[in-house]
Amino acid sequence: MESTYTVRQPGHTAWSGPGLTWSQACGDLHEAEDRGLNPRIYRDDSHADVTKWVGIGIEPRDGWDLCIYCGEPVDMTREQAAVHRACARHAAALQASEEVN
Numbered sequence: 001m002e003s004t005y006t007v008r009q010p011g012h013t014a015w016s017g018p019g020l021t022w023s024q025a026c027g028d029l030h031e032a033e034d035r036g037l038n039p040r041i042y043r044d045d046s047h048a049d050v051t052k053w054v055g056i057g058i059e060p061r062d063g064w065d066l067c068i069y070c071g072e073p074v075d076m077t078r079e080q081a082a083v084h085r086a087c088a089r090h091a092a093a094l095q096a097s098e099e100v101n
């Protein structure tokens, strides 16, 4: 089943939706931003804030989050945190080399 979305300025009534498709929600978000608002996109089913998926180019996926390092989607059923193993290794290596210097 397709997820639907609501665009809402926190603390206010919905700017648009519920029942928006992802592309409609992204369009309405930008329209609200153009008017000086700072709205967020929420999933209608879980009420989760999925605004960070805007600009990724794909719709938010159930069970997925975005890597804290590279911002690409991470399958949370396979990983223990929103981090790719390769990204975590890279970050650890960077930190280790900084500690040496």
Ligand SMILES: [Zn+2]
Pocket: 067, 068, 069, 070, 071, 072, 083, 084, 087
């Ligand atoms: Zn990553």
